[in-house]
Amino acid sequence: MEPVSFCPHCGHVLERGERICPGCGIEIVDPPRFESLSFEEVVENSFLRLEKVALRGYERRLEVARLRLEELDRELEQIIELAIPSCRQ
Numbered sequence: 001m002e003p004v005s006f007c008p009h010c011g012h013v014l015e016r017g018e019r020i021c022p023g024c025g026i027e028i029v030d031p032p033r034f035e036s037l038s039f040e041e042v043v044e045n046s047f048l049r050l051e052k053v054a055l056r057g058y059e060r061r062l063e064v065a066r067l068r069l070e071e072l073d074r075e076l077e078q079i080i081e082l083a084i085p086s087c088r089q
């Protein structure tokens with residue numbers, strides 16, 4: 001079986017000796033090696049990585065929502081400031 005390794009950042013499968021991930025473009029400094037793993041372990045590993053990638057997508061959406069909330073918070077503060085100028089001294 002061909003040696004299999006994955007991008008530590010996005011989980012994309014890497015060819016042997018590949019230095020730049022074709023999935024996310026990150027530089028592979030020390031590619032993880034799975035030569036000694038069984039097929040089942042490699043498959044399990046890819047699923048774990050897929051889970052991680054999915055989780056990262058979820059975290060990104062949460063972060064976007066958080067930033068929007070912060071924006072709303074600032075807007076609300078400005079509205080309050082305009083409505084009641086004396087409350088922010």
Ligand SMILES: [Zn+2]
Nearest residue numbers: 007010021024
């Ligand atoms: Zn990658």
